[in-house]
Amino acid sequence: MSIDSQATEYARLAEYYFNRGDTRGDLYMATFFANKAIALGKTTEKLYAMIAISLFRKGLYKESVAIFAAYVTDESPKDTKYLYDLAKQYAQTGTATHRNKKISTKIKLSTENTSALSQKAGISDTAQDFYWSQQNIPCQAACPAGTNIPGYLNEVLQGNFHAAYKINLRDNIFPGILGRVCARPCESECRHGWDGLGEPVAICFSKRSAAQLQTNNKPVLLDKLYADSGKRVAIIGAGPAGLAAARELTLLGHKVVVFEKHHTPGGMMEQGIPKFRLPRDVMELEISQIELLGVVIRCNISIGKDISIAELLNDFNAVILAAGTLRPNMLDMENNNMDGIMHGLDYLLETNHDETIHAAKQVVVIGGGFTAMDCARTAKRLGGKFTHFMSLFKSNDWMHVPVTRSHADVEVIYRRSENEMLVTPGELGELEHEGIPMHFLSSPQRYVGKDGHITGIEFSHNKLGPKDTSGRRSPVAIEGSEYIEKADLILLATGQFPDTSWIDPELRDLLVAADHWPKAHGKHATDHPKIFLAGDYSTGAKSLIEAIAHAKEAALQVDQFLMGSQRMKKVVQISDSPGGSGRYRSMDAVPLQVMPELQTQDRDFIAEVETGYAAEQAVDEAQRCYQCNYKYEIDPDKCIYCNWCIKAKPQENCIVEISSLKHSAIGEVIGFERATSSEDTKQIYINQADCIRCNACLDACPVDAISVQKVEIINVKNDAL
Incomplete structure (x- = not known):
């Protein structure tokens, strides 16, 4: 032609x-x-x-x-x-x-907003872009610390373990620690775990991989955000919240001194988590990274005894109370003054510090949370041989059926059902591997003893009633169902509260409420302008990642108080990414990688049970991430309705024909109406909720009508905007 x-x-x-x-x-x-x-x-x-x-x-x-x-x-x-x-x-x-x-x-005299984001590339602080991030990156939205999970998983995928570690270090401060003991709220929201899509990505284990597979395995320090401000901050408590607040304030240019009453820093990380779950060298390395930034940690100093808060107020520009939850919740029952009754946190503190070994023949652990699991596994190691047997009573309502009981020397008894437990994935499986039976729907009623020492405890069976304020179904005792469990050591993993007994008497009206809890003014402030709260001391006992997140927010509030203005701002960074996410459909076939573990017979009080992914496993697991922070969008001005993208789509609803988009009052794209016929079709639309970012549509489009943007939530200096 x-x-x-x-x-x-x-x-x-x-x-x-x-x-x-x-x-x-x-x-x-x-x-x-x-x-x-x-x-x-x-x-x-x-x-x-x-x-x-x-x-x-x-x-x-x-x-x-x-x-x-x-x-x-x-x-x-x-x-x-x-x-x-x-x-x-x-x-x-x-x-x-x-x-x-x-x-x-x-003639189209006005254009409908068909883009989910406010711009193609740049820095944004619009509600529209934060809304998109919140809705479409569910793992990051679920992380209390806002960790850029897709970002570090992508670095792991590329084998860039050091870069992956630095992303975590910036966002959650303790990657090596959290990679072992995090509560994993991100994994319960991971889109790969939604119905029909398989198992969630092993986000927590991948965080550990980033820490464990670094090439240098030496301290990693972040650059400071601001020069020395001349301001000084005292922090009471060297636990996860106190250390997190200290790290953040130091990066913001302030001098920080942390006061700790125990002889080593770490708080519950050091006192409450067994060594076989969290090796102390991992914890010590990540605490040292905070000290190397300039944070001073002074141990063996009890506030209220060695020095008062009033004295700290004279020497520092601000004081943060981050003393954790050290007041145990003991059960007020008959015979509660007998020997052999101990709170779980006290037990873990003593065994972790090798102060006292409470060996016992028959141990009953009461509770169904993190502390209960750690107490049971610790007591098993200190008190008896491993078996390979477990009995579970899983019914939501108690039934008069025989339950096979093991002869293990440690057992855990919980008042609700398994569904109401607050433990990390896999913890019940570890109890089973280690021969520790777990029994549900039983509540303690009274202690049983002889000559001042515990010999057992009476329980009643429960059924589940309506939900309580925690959102879980409450246990209701069944009349006449009482029974006695023999025990010579009872460990109470029944919760703990902040201790305010050490607060200066002259400051108690400002800092202590009638129920003896710290008196908060909002999330972090108190009625004293120079005193702030961080972590569990403000919220009550929460997970490690929640304490860290709360402390990071507290640090920003203290910085604003010290400097007179908000110096850091959370924004959405949007980047044009014409090559897409780098994912391919074949990555969906990669199975969940199993965490290697020590054989049961090799487990002791020191050796870490979970040994970590090899590099190849880590990369394979990272392939499973959908990279939800990439937004694929069809430009309706370019689309020729050839349907090639629809023919290439891997999921039934990832690309759909629609008649209209739904918008909020401020312009956010919040949904769509499916077209009922070809005549009704006004647009071919990529449904972000079902998109697996596999690039199939991008490769299929003959007219380059599909754009891809990378979306990240970052903190920037206000003066840099």
Whole structure:
């Protein structure tokens, strides 16, 4: 075909698409073929008119004016000149008055917001972009510390373990620790674990991989955000919250001294988590990274005894109370003064510090949370041989059925059912592996003893009643179901509270409530302008990651108090990513990687049970991440409705034909209406909730109508915006 013939064919196709209708795909194709024809030398007014009118219909008024100006003359058709005048009005003022003519019914005079984000690339603080992030990156939204989970999983996928570690270090401060003991709220929200999609990504284990597989395995320090401010902050408590607040305030340029009453820092990380779950060298390394930034930790100092809060207020510009929850919740029952009754945290503190070994033949652990699991596994190691037997009473309502009981020397008894337990995934399985039976729906009623020492405890069976304030179904005792469990050591994993007994008497009215809890003014402030709260001391006993997140927020509030303004701001960073996420459909076939563990017979009080992924396993597991922080979007101005993307889609509902989008009052795309017919189809739409970011649609699209953007939530200095 000659060049002239090609130009004529392109002109014919341009006119065909232009006349077929005003779907935005047709406008794109009309412009595409008109430009092709012009490039081959066919420069007719008609072709320019089609380009200009197509641009106008799409709302590109300034671009339309430029084309109109190149060819409109006094001899041009009236409708063409009218469009030119209308385009100029829009380009100059943003509004225009138009007459109700037949031709104007095909003109789109206002454009609907079809993009889920406010811009293609840049820094944003709009509610629209935060909404998209919250809805479409569920793992990060679920993480109290806001960890950039897709970001570090992508680095693990590339084998960049050091980079993955630094992302975690920035966001959650203790990656090596959390990679072993985090409560994993992210995994329960992971889209890979949604119905029909398989198991969640092993996000926690991947965090551990980033820490464990670094090439240097030496202290990693973040750059400070601000120069020395000249301000000094005292923090009471060197647990996860106190250390997290100290790290953040140091990065913000303040001098920080942390006061700790125990002989080593770490708080519950050091006192309450067994060594076989958290090796102390891992904890010590990550605490040292905070000290190397300039944080001073002074141990063996009891506030209220060695130094008062009032004295700290004289020497420091601000004081943070981050003393954790050290007041045990003991059960107020008959015979509660007998020997052999111990709170679980006291037990773990003593055994972790090798102060006292409470060996016992028959140990009953009461509770169903993190402390109960750690107490049971510790007591098993100190008191008896491992077996390979477990009995579970899993019914939601108690039934009079025989339950096989093991002869293990340690057992855990919980008042609710398994569904109401607050433990990390896999912990019940570890009890089973280590021969520790777990019994449900039983509540303690009274202690049984002889000669001042415990010999057992009476329980009653329960059934589940209505939900209580925790959102879990409450246990209701069944009359006449009492029974006695023999025990010579009872460990109470029944919760703990903040201890305020050490607060200065003259400050108690400002800092202590009537129920003896710290008196908070909001989340972090108190009634004293220079004193703030962080972590469990404010919220009550929570998970490690929640304490860290609360402390990070407290640090920002203290910084604002010290400097008189908010110096850091959370924003959405949007980056154009034309190559997509880098994922492929085959990655969906990668199975969940199993964490290697020590054989049961090799487990002791020191050796870490979970040994960590090999590098190959870590990379394989990272492949499973959907990279939800990538947004795939079809530009309706370019789409030609060829349906190639629909034919290529791996999920039934990841790409859909829609009749309209739903928007919130502030312009957020909050949903869509499925088209019921081809005539009803106004747009082909990528449904972010079902998209697995596999690039299949991107590869299939013949006209590059699909754009990809990477979305990250970051903290930036206000003066940098």
